[in-house]
Amino acid sequence: MDPKKARRAVVVTTPAEARAACDEARKRGLRVGLVPTMGALHEGHLALTRLARQKADFVVCSIFVNPTQFGPNEDFDRYPRDLEGDVTKLTEVDLVFAPSVQAMYPPGDETRVRVGALAEHLCGPHRPGHFEGVATVVTKLFGVVGPCTAVFGKKDYQQLAVLRRVVTDLFLPVDVVGHPILREPDGLAMSSRNAYLSPEERAKALSLSHGLAAAARAFEAGERRAGTLRELAYAPVAAVATSIDYVTVADADALVPFADGASVGARATLAIACRVGKTRLIDNVVLGEDLASSIIPAF
Amino acid sequence: MDPKKARRAVVVTTPAEARAACDEARKRGLRVGLVPTMGALHEGHLALTRLARQKADFVVCSIFVNPTQFGPNEDFDRYPRDLEGDVTKLTEVDLVFAPSVQAMYPPGDETRVRVGALAEHLCGPHRPGHFEGVATVVTKLFGVVGPCTAVFGKKDYQQLAVLRRVVTDLFLPVDVVGHPILREPDGLAMSSRNAYLSPEERAKALSLSHGLAAAARAFEAGERRAGTLRELAYAPVAAVATSIDYVTVADADALVPFADGASVGARATLAIACRVGKTRLIDNVVLGEDLASSIIPAF
Structure with a gap:
């Protein structure tokens, strides 16, 4: 095996560890890339990490099934989780940030980020609170990781639009990049x-x-x-x-x-x-x- | 006049200029301090800048009368404004960031930051939307300025509590410091x-x-x-x-x-x-x- 390819991501679980690793990378002059995911990684996610690798020198993949973006009758509990399997797939990634719900939403947490009109159409009316949950958790991830290029898939088209909006409006030092939808050979969007x-x-x-x-x-x-x-x-x-x-x-x-x-x-x-x-x-x-x-x- | 004391702040009006100046300062190894204000500066504000000067090497004072924190029947229009007078008072400040409303809320802007329970008491019920406006504009300022020590007065006690909450919850790289209330000799809180x-x-x-x-x-x-x-x-x-x-x-x-x-x-x-x-x-x-x-x- 080509040793350059045998990249083995370091896994951290606390925001403090993730921030320290990203700060350290920047101090070494490296550009930081971020791929936020909810795990259960498929080829679509891996394509995002490859694009992040092109744009950055130190690639972080977050794996976090974010409870605030699921409605009460949605699939938060049964959403597929496989951290060990996911980590072995992340050959383009330097750091996996896999926090607990408690780490991202500690006791007392009550700040929420929302967009207005962009969340009113398409999925918005069908998933009340979903985009507020997405905007909040990704703003938190941007806070942890710091200045970076962040890559998102275009399958979640509205999510991408919302996050571009948040970054623009809050003047976050983040370059948001959308990746084309990856599809199975017969056309089904990967999910x-x-x-x-x-x-x-x-x-x-x-x-x-x-x-x-x-x-x-x-x-x-x-x-x-x-x-x-x-x-x-x-x-x-x-x-x-x-x-x-x-x-x-x-x-x-x-x-x-x-x-x-x-x-x-x-x-x-x-x-x-x-x-x-x-x-x-x-x-x-x-x-x-x-x-x-x-x-x-x-x- | 002691030339060390004759610090003359540079005034910038766009987020891009402010960010560039702060990034440049950090690149030179300087710690950045931030004092967000709405101008009409009094001795209380100046005390905040002196504390920022103790904690940081490059002190930014923002002057922005933020429309989103005023209710429809409040004093946004008649709030005192005196940018030139303010700048001459800021002898401890390196950079004055005095953006227009348009610069902070450009067309399409729709992202808002809110806290929950902390805004429900005290001023919250009497000023609907006030703390959302404060949390939003200060998160924007933190986005522009980047990692910093930010100094706020304790007269706005609930505001300080809200902003500490926002910084903690969004993992912002900001150290929030509260300054004791400054009072006139007879006890009136400066405002x-x-x-x-x-x-x-x-x-x-x-x-x-x-x-x-x-x-x-x-x-x-x-x-x-x-x-x-x-x-x-x-x-x-x-x-x-x-x-x-x-x-x-x-x-x-x-x-x-x-x-x-x-x-x-x-x-x-x-x-x-x-x-x-x-x-x-x-x-x-x-x-x-x-x-x-x-x-x-x-x-």
Whole structure:
């Protein structure tokens, strides 16, 4: 084995240890990269760490299943956890920060970070408090790690928009980078929650990326009517989903939905959230952007 | 004039300039100190800058009348502003950061920082949104300035508690230091809002510190009944105030009020907010702590 590749991440569990390691790295002149995750790592996460490695010299991966971003009826308790397995996968990472809930939310903790309008659309109404939980825990992670380049996947498109907003508004010394969605060969967006799917559900779940691809192809062929683009994604999802939270064409930055009768401009986000069986899945495509970068495989 | 004393602060107005100056100072090995103010500087503010000078090598004073901490019927518009006069007073300061509202809250800004229980007592119910505005703008300032020692006056006792909470909860690299209340020779707590007082109101306003001193003396003599301590402060204030928001004995850290029948233990905060004429004044004493440090003059 190439010894350069045999990087073995150091695992720390307290904010103080993580901060000390990052400060020490910066003192040595290294640029710090951060990949915040909830663990249960798949190839999508590993792609984020590889991008962080390109942008930084000292890469931190946080693994923390954050309770404040789960609703009372969501899957916090059964969310997959496998710290040991995760650490062995992180060959591009120098430091794994895997704190306890108590370490991130000690007794007395009561500060929360929220965004306004950006959290009102898409997943916002369906997951009350979710983006406040996300914004809060990531602001905490930025506080611990300090100045860094932070890499997030675009599957959580709204999350990425919220975090860019937080960084801009609070003047945080963080460079936020989005990574294209990683997909299975058949098009399914990679997600830790895919592990919940039965074989039948796994097959049905393909309808999300199929619908997005159909809309993206129509967009590329010149279709601009929001309702038509939406329907192209909606129809296959409606055929398989247990329930649909939304299939929405929205402004790519402000996330404000287009009315069905509106014409989308040169760029828009088409996003889906639905349940297949009991598993909530999300996926999206940026029309006028992602198809060109071949994120959605032809099929 | 001693040239060492002729420090002339550099004034910058954009977050980028302020960050660059602070990063540059840290690169030179200097410790950065921060004194956030709303300007209209008085001797109390200058004492904060002197304490910052003791704790740091590069002292930043921010001057920003923050709109998000004022309610719709409060004095944002008429709050005293005198940037030029302020700058000449700041002989202990290296950098004055005096941003516009637009610079701190550019178009699209929507992130807010809030604390929960700490904002529910004392001024919280009387100034809805005030502490969210304070927590937000100071988190922004911490983002701009970076790792620092930040000095705040104890007159805004609840504000100090809120900001300590924010720094702890968000793991910000900031050392928060509280400075004892500065008072006029007759006991009135220094405040930019004292400028609003007519001579008659100025005389009446003494009742706040008189009431606090009476309670503090009783505490020192062994009185521990919350209701009795409260009444000692309440009576003189009630005699002069146009209206009273609260006269409260509260836990010195969590700020939860004691019931009148309770016994207060070794340490508690006695806090007042009321109007004298149209001017809202606040004052407080930490029983079991401040009297010993002679903050309230004998009278």
